[in-house]
Amino acid sequence: MKALTRFGLAFALSAVAISVPAQETGEVQQLHQQLQEMKENFERVQKEQRAQIEALQKQLDALQRQQQAAVTPATSAPPATATAEQVQQLQDKVNEVVEAQKKILPGEFNPAIGVVGETIFSYHSRGADQTGSDRPGGFDAFQRSVELNVSGSVDPFAKAWVVANASADAQSGEANFGIEEAALETTSLPANLTLTAGRFFGEFGRLGYIHDHELPFVNRPLALDEYIGGESRTDGLQLNWLPPLNQFVSLTVGVGDSFGGDSPLANPGNYRVFSEANFWGRLSTYFDLTPDWQLEAGVSGLWNPNTDDRGGVNALTAANGDPMTEHERRLAGLDFKVSYVPLRNNEFRSLTWGTELLYSDNRYLVDPDNSLNPASPVPGLTGDEFNAGVGSLGLYSYVTYKWHRQWSGGFLFDWVQDPQNHDNQAFAYSPYLTWALSHWNQLRLQYTHTDHSAASGLPADDAVYLQWAWIIGAHSHGWTQR
Amino acid sequence: MKMKCLRSLVWAAVAAVTLTGWSAQAAPIRIVTTLTDLADFARNVGGDHVEVFSLATGIEDTHGVPMKPSFLPRLNRADLLLLIGFGCEHAFLPALIEASKNPRIEYGHPGYVDCSQGIDPVGVPKSTDHSQGDVHPYGNPHYLLDPVLARTAVSNICAALVQNFPQYAADFTRNRDAYLAQLDAKIAAWEQAAAVLKGVKFVSYHEHWPYFAKRFGLDYIGTIELKPGIDPTPRHIEELVNEMKAQHVPIVVREPQFPEKVPALIAKQTGATLVKLPIMPGGVPHTGTYIEMMDYLIRTMVGAVAK
Ligand SMILES: [Zn+2]
Ligand SMILES: [Zn+2]
Numbered sequence: 001m002k003a004l005t006r007f008g009l010a011f012a013l014s015a016v017a018i019s020v021p022a023q024e025t026g027e028v029q030q031l032h033q034q035l036q037e038m039k040e041n042f043e044r045v046q047k048e049q050r051a052q053i054e055a056l057q058k059q060l061d062a063l064q065r066q067q068q069a070a071v072t073p074a075t076s077a078p079p080a081t082a083t084a085e086q087v088q089q090l091q092d093k094v095n096e097v098v099e100a101q102k103k104i105l106p107g108e109f110n111p112a113i114g115v116v117g118e119t120i121f122s123y124h125s126r127g128a129d130q131t132g133s134d135r136p137g138g139f140d141a142f143q144r145s146v147e148l149n150v151s152g153s154v155d156p157f158a159k160a161w162v163v164a165n166a167s168a169d170a171q172s173g174e175a176n177f178g179i180e181e182a183a184l185e186t187t188s189l190p191a192n193l194t195l196t197a198g199r200f201f202g203e204f205g206r207l208g209y210i211h212d213h214e215l216p217f218v219n220r221p222l223a224l225d226e227y228i229g230g231e232s233r234t235d236g237l238q239l240n241w242l243p244p245l246n247q248f249v250s251l252t253v254g255v256g257d258s259f260g261g262d263s264p265l266a267n268p269g270n271y272r273v274f275s276e277a278n279f280w281g282r283l284s285t286y287f288d289l290t291p292d293w294q295l296e297a298g299v300s301g302l303w304n305p306n307t308d309d310r311g312g313v314n315a316l317t318a319a320n321g322d323p324m325t326e327h328e329r330r331l332a333g334l335d336f337k338v339s340y341v342p343l344r345n346n347e348f349r350s351l352t353w354g355t356e357l358l359y360s361d362n363r364y365l366v367d368p369d370n371s372l373n374p375a376s377p378v379p380g381l382t383g384d385e386f387n388a389g390v391g392s393l394g395l396y397s398y399v400t401y402k403w404h405r406q407w408s409g410g411f412l413f414d415w416v417q418d419p420q421n422h423d424n425q426a427f428a429y430s431p432y433l434t435w436a437l438s439h440w441n442q443l444r445l446q447y448t449h450t451d452h453s454a455a456s457g458l459p460a461d462d463a464v465y466l467q468w469a470w471i472i473g474a475h476s477h478g479w480t481q482r
Numbered sequence: 483m484k485m486k487c488l489r490s491l492v493w494a495a496v497a498a499v500t501l502t503g504w505s506a507q508a509a510p511i512r513i514v515t516t517l518t519d520l521a522d523f524a525r526n527v528g529g530d531h532v533e534v535f536s537l538a539t540g541i542e543d544t545h546g547v548p549m550k551p552s553f554l555p556r557l558n559r560a561d562l563l564l565l566i567g568f569g570c571e572h573a574f575l576p577a578l579i580e581a582s583k584n585p586r587i588e589y590g591h592p593g594y595v596d597c598s599q600g601i602d603p604v605g606v607p608k609s610t611d612h613s614q615g616d617v618h619p620y621g622n623p624h625y626l627l628d629p630v631l632a633r634t635a636v637s638n639i640c641a642a643l644v645q646n647f648p649q650y651a652a653d654f655t656r657n658r659d660a661y662l663a664q665l666d667a668k669i670a671a672w673e674q675a676a677a678v679l680k681g682v683k684f685v686s687y688h689e690h691w692p693y694f695a696k697r698f699g700l701d702y703i704g705t706i707e708l709k710p711g712i713d714p715t716p717r718h719i720e721e722l723v724n725e726m727k728a729q730h731v732p733i734v735v736r737e738p739q740f741p742e743k744v745p746a747l748i749a750k751q752t753g754a755t756l757v758k759l760p761i762m763p764g765g766v767p768h769t770g771t772y773i774e775m776m777d778y779l780i781r782t783m784v785g786a787v788a789k
Contacts, residue, residue: 054602187585187588188585192558192583193583194583242554242555242558242581242582242583244555244558244559245555246555247555248551248552248554248555250551286550286551286552287552288550288552291539294548294550296551341548343539343541343542343548344541344542344738344739345543345739345740345741346542346546346548347543347546347739348740348741405713406713438711438712476576476577478577479549479577479578479580479581
């Protein structure tokens with residue numbers, strides 16, 4: 001049977017090979033015909049396999065009945081061995097054919113390939129100069145991303161995945177091709193350990209390592225944008241440990257060359273010491289409050305002992321207007337999610353309340369006379385410089401309620417203080433409504449009102465978004481999206 | 483001094499007895515199953531040698547068991563993982579296996595036991611893109627609702643136990659034979675009781691019942707869902723209602739994890755009887771075991787026909 005499948009494939013491939021010159025000479029008609037033949041051939045092979053399965057199944061049923069008749073259930077005497085063997089042989093054959101059929105399915109391809117597309121239609125009440133957004137005011141249509149996901153096993157010891165994203169440049173509209181993730185992960189380390197290496201989203205907090213199109217709302221929460229700088233992308237190493245306890249606990253530690261917004265490093269320099277790397281960790285746990293109510297909680301930390309003038313020398317501004325330079329990055333997070341996931345009908349009804357509180361405590365070198373600025377006549381220390389830490393808080397909290405297999409809605413509250421000046425803060429309120437026709441086709445309508453503080457000098461603004469996201473090809477129901 | 487010596491000796495003796503007792507009492511084989519039918523079979527076949535935990539409690543949808551982190555410690559220590567197969571659990575199991583960090587139960591390893599081995603699936607989709615929905619990618623996985631196919635699953639479970647723990651082979655085989663004998667007697671009784679169901683037409687919410695219908699001779703007309711896992715459009719409901727009226731379909735089956743509103747409306751519009759049927763043990767009260775559940779299914783369907 002497998003030989004037949006192979007023959008069919010070989011035939012299909014040779015048909016394709018033959019059809020190439022035909023296409024070149026413009027004989028589209030012929031190509032169509034050949035395609036039709038290939039299709040028919042494929043269907044014939046499938047049909048034959050089905051017929052064979054059915055025939056075998058019939059034989060098997062007959063034999064099994066025979067066997068049952070021969071051995072009454074009450075007597076535990078060994079069955080007629082010859083018949084048993086025959087049954088087993090037939091059984092194996094049926095299995096083989098069924099397996100061969102499964103192999104034809106695209107899910108069996110290695111690697112698995114999927115494509116995600118995401119378009120954002122929006123209206124902003126104010127222009128980009130007043131919102132700080134990289135999208136224009138007024139009406140806007142934006143192909144935020146076209147994402148290619150490829151994943152598969154590397155060998156018995158590791159798997160790997162690549163996420164390539166061709167996102168439209170916010171200004172020019174040109175496609176910007178980039179590798180969002182390209183990582184290898186071990187699958188066979190002892191002691192419940194998993195090591196991830198390469199480019200990936202480091203585990204900090206709750207939504208930091210979720211791709212934009214998988215967030216419960218249209219835009220990334222302000223606190224994550226301000227303190228992490230978008231998705232928590234890093235080039236590095238991460239180790240996760242599941243302690244052998246009855247209680248679920250997950251511990252992750254990582255080290256990387258960058259984390260989130262600072263990739264690529266603003267100033268890699270020509271020689272780096274270990275303390276210029278980013279170090280992060282996360283500890284999380286989970287409780288079944290009742291069979292239907294769940295609680296997950298975690299703490300996270302990110303530390304970069306020497307940020308190597310991230311953002312540029314004297315490019316930042318202190319609360320009083322003095323120029324300053326970042327030299328140490330510290331971020332702590334506390335997050336929890338309480339959810340109602342009814343066992344019986346969670347596809348139709350659920351409730352999620354997620355909250356993350358972030359505390360940024362970056363260290364800066366303040367330089368009131370701007371003498372360190374590379375543009376100053378003789379750049380250097382003049383003695384007025386001093387170290388200062390700025391403690392800023394940020395928080396987002398959202399509630400999503402699902403009342404129908406396809407419909408859910410919620411409310412997101414955002415609050416964030418500028419990491420350089422905690423008097424400069426912003427609040428945002430976003431109700432959202434999601435219509436998921438299937439889990440590969442989803443529309444979301446969101447309204448966002450943003451209030452900036454007087455310190456920022458920005459007026460309040462309003463925006464309406466309509467997000468349309470789709471997936472073709474392989475899709476995963478991943479652990480992080482649960 | 484002597485007293486002290488004696489005391490030490492006594493302690494040593496107690497310790498020795500305890501330790502040998504401990505080692506003689508081997509740790510039970512830890513089995514995790516996705517659904518409750520498999521847990522029931524595993525308990526029957528494994529007997530005292532096994533400790534079974536089912537991810538589903540019985541009231542969930544077979545395709546939608548919530549991925550709880552509390553499952554991970556269980557899966558991490560499992561010796562065997564029993565699953566339905568045919569992609570039935572694809573929305574929760576692959577991610578759980580991956581997160582559980584237990585190589586014994588990964589796909590392709592002896593602890594990964596796909597109970598569908600030897601079962602020929604019905605309803606294999608002609609095309610495998612998502613226009614057909616995604617929850618039945620390799621054909622219909624609800625074969626356990628046919629008790630004859632359940633026999634195959636029981637045998638598969640026994641074979642996996644024997645393969646992984648040959649030291650108890652005799653016990654497992656004996657337990658299997660005893661359980662299959664019990665099941666065979668029941669099958670005969672169910673077939674007899676279900677004689678009145680021959681040719682009876684019905685629809686259901688999800689495509690759970692092709693194997694059940696085939697076994698007991700019912701005529702399965704269609705589903706309320708547009709495709710497995712995809713909710714109906716108004717037009718699909720309209721077409722289904724017309725079809726049911728034209729064919730005089732007397733029964734609408736609702737599986738308890740689906741909302742009652744639409745099935746109730748369809749039953750009302752067509753004059754059919756609405757019947758609530760569990761899809762695995764524990765789905766409704768008094769269906770704790772597979773046999774109790776099948777009893778319930780036959781009894782309820784026969785009762786509905788008698789109306
Ligand atoms: Zn799916
Ligand atoms: Zn199904």
